[in-house]
Amino acid sequence: MNWLPYYRGDGLRREVEIAPPPPWRTFPRKSQHAQYRPPAGMTDAVNAALHLRRPLLITGPAGSGKSTVIDQVAHELGLGDVLRWHITSRSTLGEALYRYDALGRIHAQNVGNLRGGDESRQDDIAPFLQLGPLGTALLPTDRPRALLIDEIDKSDPDLPSDLLDVLESGEYEIPELVRYREPKVRVRLWASRDTHEIDRGSVKCTEFPFIVLTSNGDRDFPPAFLRRCIRFTMPRLGADALTDIVSAHLGEASDARAAELIGQFAARISQGEHLAVDQLLNAIALLTAPDGPDGAQAEQLRTLLLRELARD
Known part of the structure; x- marks a missing residue:
């Protein structure tokens, strides 16, 4: 038979019923934790990374399931929603830690001055700050958060090296808050409406996050970066x-x-x-x-x- 269920290319308008989507193409997108099948050796690599508090670097071809394992780990261990940082050649460590809308703050101050409002309210920095995915993952917490750093091999060559200090120390500073007049400021989290109080611009994790980095194998990484990771290569x-x-x-x-x-x-x-x-x-x-x-x-x-x- 000829399969012509929808579009026929004849320019005629018709009402057609489109079949339900396959399970992996339903929206809003759902976690695939129940469907994921880890390859041999993956569970040991995950458990080693969890036990040693080291990032897990998974290398394999596109579409091999590298990024799905973190959904299953987060579900099984109750680590909450997975934070996601999708890497491009323009990605920087700074944007992964926090984003500051300086121009938006200046505009709000100017508007407030024109309206003659309370000067202290006009200078409120909180609405113009948001933690990035890595910055949110490093917040103090009773249980580690789960963070996916997807396609790290697409990054600028310096980014893996830039990550080293943060991955080793588990802390960072927000200079805008270090200099701010108020010692404590509540800042929005990544992909959430929740906020967290940051004291004097300093963030120090109490539970190192479970971090999965994926790579398609398109480039090599510095030895100093590799030695800080648990590495797993997806088998055929x-x-x-x-x-x-x-x-x-x-x-x-x-x-x-x-x-x-x-x-x-x-x-x-x-x-x-x-x-x-x-x-x-x-x-x-x-x-x-x-x-x-x-x-x-x-x-x-x-x-x-x-x-x-x-x-x-």
Whole structure:
């Protein structure tokens, strides 16, 4: 049959019902802690990082599940919502610790002066400060927070070295608060409406956070940085591990077509092709659906969904 459930390319308006999304594409996004299947050796690496209070550096190709383990750890150990710092070439240590809107504060002061308000209220610095993901993770707490530093290999070359002092000392200063007239200021946390009182601009952690750093392996890191991390490299997934992952997301992968796709996917990975697990999930969800495509159309869609990531 021809699979034409939605868009047909004929320019005619029609009412169509779009099927429910696959579980990993529902919004608002939900944690995948229940579906995650850690590869061999991952639990030992996580427990070593937790026990030794060291960051866990996970290296592996895109889509191999590096960033999902922290959701499962945070859920199992009750570490709260995961704080996330997504790295780009422009990311800096300063923005990960805190953000200060100096221009916004100046504007508020000018507006207040024009209105003739209380001068002390016009100079309130708190509304213009917010802790970043790393800064929030290092706040004093009874239990460690969970922080994901995603794709650290995309950073400026100096960022890993800049992190060293903070990861070793577990503390930092906010200079704007060190100089502020009030010794104690409540500052907003990252990705939250909650606030925390900071005394004289100094933040010192009491429980070192559980930090997962991910890397696609696109660059090397300084030895001084590596020795401060517990390092784990994602293994290549075989057919059995892939079947377990597919079953966790879609139910038992007993369909013959699903087993065939898993076998082909595992073979391609073993040959060194760069493929992501979510590509396999997408292909199985679409190609094994009861009203899904078949024949030449199914083959075209399989090629479309399982294109090698390292090629155009």
